[in-house]
Amino acid sequence: MELECTMDEQDVVVLDTGSGFLKVGFSGEDAPRAVLPTAMATAMADESREDEAAVTGDSAAQKKSQVFYGEEAILQENAQITRPVQRGEIQLTQPEKEAMENLLEHVFRNVLGVEQEDLPCLIADTMPLGQSSYATRQWIAEVMFEKIKVKSLAIFNTAALSLFSTGRTRGLVVESGEGITQAVPVFEGYAIPHAIFKMKVAGHDITQRLQSMMAEELGTKQSHRTMQAMKEKVCFVAPSGSGGIPADALDSGDEEARSFELPDGQIIQVKEKIRTGATEILFGGEGEASMPKICLDAINTVDLDFRQDLVKSVVVAGGTSMLLNLAPRLRSELKSTLSSELSKTVEVVSDSQRRFAAWIGGSMFASLSTFDQVAITKQEYEEGKSDVRGLVARKTF
């Protein structure tokens, strides 16, 4: 794709719809304005309060249910929590569809405070593979034009945008977020669908593994939320071939790096075996899916001529790529399995902005005048209503 590099003055709403977190903001900005859990909660009315309300006529208590979004949603204890994006894919089932629609409306009106209609929008998604891919994008286009009433809409694969955020248009993007890890070859800005390899192991699974390891260690199970915070603070990736750390060994290094304060105020020192053990699921066991394996599958699926370009720019992105030592471990495992010619040139790029790479790439792309040329306009949508799926298949990336 030829990129025209004049800057566009108009603000474009940029959204990255992750399994764990929605990132939202405006084009041209360096970082998302808000990052909120991709969740909606419906809290049921307390039945005893309802009975009481019937007698006293208390209208507040008579409310049947209350809806919460994002951070507030996941904090609700007696509520039904709906997560509309699972393992990277927007779910086209109820109640997930309704939750996604409401969440998008909430993000536009309350989080970004966009009152007026008619704003352009760019969405970064993890495209499902196979037949279902365009069904999801068709549905999202319908919601954006019919309910949110955007002026134009561009939908891009997160991987192409993540690569773009590093100033590259060719490379192998290895994205690992909350629900999915994927290896996506990108050529001249386009993801190559038949060479995308995914595994359903990512940040969520590391947190769960840490939760069970810590439950064994402490004798009590800590919440997922606490374990997520612990993971982000103390976990890291072990160097290649470093097995055999004794179960009770403490890190020889920085004490601060291994200590964590539990919600009850107790400060604990987390053993190295746990700090690295939880993240090891990204690297699988014999015959299991692993990050290096999906990279190799992707590299081996593209044309021979293109492989050299891929291995020279293996770009890690997404929240889970923030784990310390992930890039050197991936590089070392790829080096030991690739052919000798390719292994000489492997470079794994670990950009400082990698956590929000897809959103940042979207923000950069939406600032270019090329955005207007590639986005689906409201008029095109209206004219193509009889075949929205065909339209998104032609005009999303």
Ligand SMILES: Nc1ncnc2c1ncn2[C@@H]1O[C@H](COP(=O)(O)OP(=O)(O)OP(=O)(O)O)[C@@H](O)[C@H]1O
């Ligand atoms: N410093 C960190 N160290 C380790 N993990 C981190 C760090 N920061 C964020 N994460 C993890 O990254 C994950 C969220 O990443 P991201 O926002 O890219 O996912 P997502 O886009 O919601 O999900 P997906 O791409 O899988 O659909 C969470 O599991 C979070 O705990």
